[in-house]
Amino acid sequence: xxxxxxxxxxQILVNHSARIVKGDRVLLEATDAAMPLIxxxxxxxxxxxxxxxxxxxxxxxxDTAFLKYASDEQLDFxxxxxxxxxxxxxxxxxxxxxxxxxxxxxxxxxxxxRRGKALGEIVAAQMRRxxxxxxxxxxxxxPTEAYAQDAEMSLADYEDFVFRxxxxxxEDPIAFWNSxxxxxxxxxxxxxxxxxxxxxxxxxxxxxSVKDRIFLNSAGVFNMPDGEIYTGPVEKSVNGWVKFTxxxxxxxxxxxxAELTFSNGKVTSAKAEKNQDYxxxxxxxxEGARYLxxxxxxxxxxxxxxxxxxxxxxxxxxxFHMALGASYPETGGLNKSAIHWDMICxxxxxxxxxxxxxLFYKNGKFVFDK
Numbered sequence: 001x002x003x004x005x006x007x008x009x010x011q012i013l014v015n016h017s018a019r020i021v022k023g024d025r026v027l028l029e030a031t032d033a034a035m036p037l038i039x040x041x042x043x044x045x046x047x048x049x050x051x052x053x054x055x056x057x058x059x060x061x062x063d064t065a066f067l068k069y070a071s072d073e074q075l076d077f078x079x080x081x082x083x084x085x086x087x088x089x090x091x092x093x094x095x096x097x098x099x100x101x102x103x104x105x106x107x108x109x110x111x112x113x114r115r116g117k118a119l120g121e122i123v124a125a126q127m128r129r130x131x132x133x134x135x136x137x138x139x140x141x142x143p144t145e146a147y148a149q150d151a152e153m154s155l156a157d158y159e160d161f162v163f164r165x166x167x168x169x170x171e172d173p174i175a176f177w178n179s180x181x182x183x184x185x186x187x188x189x190x191x192x193x194x195x196x197x198x199x200x201x202x203x204x205x206x207x208x209s210v211k212d213r214i215f216l217n218s219a220g221v222f223n224m225p226d227g228e229i230y231t232g233p234v235e236k237s238v239n240g241w242v243k244f245t246x247x248x249x250x251x252x253x254x255x256x257x258a259e260l261t262f263s264n265g266k267v268t269s270a271k272a273e274k275n276q277d278y279x280x281x282x283x284x285x286x287e288g289a290r291y292l293x294x295x296x297x298x299x300x301x302x303x304x305x306x307x308x309x310x311x312x313x314x315x316x317x318x319x320f321h322m323a324l325g326a327s328y329p330e331t332g333g334l335n336k337s338a339i340h341w342d343m344i345c346x347x348x349x350x351x352x353x354x355x356x357x358x359l360f361y362k363n364g365k366f367v368f369d370k
Contacts, residue, residue, distance in 0.1 A: 003036070009140075009168040010040040013093055014048065016174045017138035017224050022049030024090040024136075029055050034097035034142035041093065053085065058099070067107045067115060075111060076118045086125040089135065096141040096311065101150055104252040109281045112251050113338075116285065120338035123326060130222070131330035140166070140224040141311050150308035165225040165302045165312060180227060181219035184299060187229050187366050188215045194356045197233075197295070199320065201351030203245055206262070208295060209237035213332040218296075227300030227315040232333020235291050236265035242322070246306045246313060248279075248343040254308075255279045258343060266290050267324070283324070288337030294323035297353075297361065298344075310342050318348040318364025 014020045026045050030038055038054060045052040066074075085092065104112065129135035141147065141162065148158035163169050170176045191197075195211040213231045220226040241261045247254040257273030267290040272279050283289050301317030314321045321344040327333025347353070348364035359367050 005163040005168040006036050006040055008170075008173055009163065009166060010037060010044050012166065012168065012173050012177070012220065012224060013041060013138060013140060014044045016177055016220050017140075017222070018091045018093055018136050019221075020045055020048045020050050020091055020136075024048070024050040025085075025088070026050055026052050026091040026093060027055060027085040027089050028052055028093050028095070029057070030095035030142070031058055031097045031099065032056055033099055033144045034095045037095060037142050050091075053089070055082075055085075064103045064107065067104065067111050070111075072114065075114045078118055078122065083122065083125075086122045086129070086135070092126070092135060092137040094137070094139045096139070096309070097144055098146050099144060101146045101308065102252050107251075109278060113281070113285050116251075117338045123338070123340070124336075127326065127329055131328065138222055138224055139311060141309060147307070147309060151305070161307075162225075162312075165300060165315075167225075167302075177220040177226070180299075181217055184217045184219060184227075184229055186368065187297070187299075188217050190366075190368065191215055191229075191355050191360065196354075196356050197360075198354040199240075199242070199347075199351075200354070201345075201347060202349070203345050204240070204242040204347075204351070206238065206240035206242050208239075208292070209234040210295070211237075214330065216328070216331060223311060223315075225300060225303065225312060225315060227303075227317070228296045228298050228321075230294055230296030230328075230331070232327035232331035232335065233292050233295045234265075235333075235335050238262040238265045238292055242345055244343040245346040246344045247274075247308070248341065249308060249310060250282060250339070250341045253278050260343075262292075265292070282339060282341065285325075285339050286337050288335045289325050289339050291324070291335045291337075292322050293325050293327035293333055293335045293337065293340055294321075294331075294342070296321050296323075306344075310344075313344055314342045316344065316346075319344050319346050320353070321345070 143159045143162045148155045167173045199206045215231045218228045243259040255275045261269035298315045298319045300315040324341045325337035325339035327335040353361035
């Protein structure tokens with residue numbers, strides 16, 4: 001018997017996030033651990049008169065083997081069918097459903113970087129076509145034992161957490177996400193059109209410009225769960241320092257206590273309490289890896305603890321995050337890179353954000369929230 005929350009989860013993805021309509025070609029990326037959701041999505045997409053194209057892959061096992069044994073030429077190869085889907089399909093639903101979240105932890109970083117650069121053209125296509133609306137994409141997560149272990153929860157508790165964060169337990173989850181959009185729009189309206197953003201607190205003393213950049217209201221279209229407002233800061237405007245309060249995880253490697261110093265937009269100093277060498281190597285991926293591609297404020301208070309999954313953790317209510325690397329073109333951001341690495345900082349204590357000198361956010365809440 002299908003969990004009713006899985007059915008509602010699929011409804012959110014099909015009708016709200018990916019906005020599937022008749023005739024759409026829909027790439028479904030997942031592992032077989034997400035089979036209950038895949039089957040429900042397959043059915044609902046067919047009911048829309050669209051064409052589901054599943055790409056079911058055991059990423060942990062196959063990607064590890066590929067990265068270990070592939071030649072340089074093979075590392076540079078992008079499968080044509082994968083490239084075609086991102087360049088031509090109308091929709092893509094990716095379901096993170098890992099059985100081993102640390103499978104890539106021992107892979108040579110230089111090989112990961114090389115593979116990341118090769119796949120950069122797919123990332124670029126997703127961002128370019130997503131910005132114009134040609135590609136309706138969404139990334140989500142299906143609860144697995146591996147994710148539950150990372151979050152230090154039982155599988156049943158983690159399932160509850162995931163469905164609650166996505167609001168698949170609501171009677172009308174789409175109406176709920178529409179209400180989130182309306183509430184977040186108040187914050188967007190108050191910051192849009194301004195220039196200087198200053199972040200102050202025990203873990204941050206940073207300024208950046210958002211002049212002429214577009215703040216986006218993220219309420220379940222590209223990510224599920226969701227709950228953030230974000231933009232691409234002016235590339236050479238970032239100055240100051242930040243120490244991220246949660247582990248920064250990329251390709252299964254957790255960098256703890258990461259601290260970055262910026263000067264005229266560029267990371268000029270970087271250190272970490274754990275895996276500092278990895279942080280420095282990733283900063284050397286390409287020129288854009290040392291510049292910010294995103295500045296965002298998380299608003300989802302159903303996500304009340306760090307779980308090790310950035311899709312959830314970057315939405316933690318009372319936090320902000322910044323991403324090193326690629327910008328989203330629809331924000332007006334210009335930075336290009338093979339990486340997009342989100343890093344999160346808690347703002348719930350003795351912290352504030354000022355916009356053009358006026359208080360905008362204090363101790364994890366917008367000052368105009370009622």
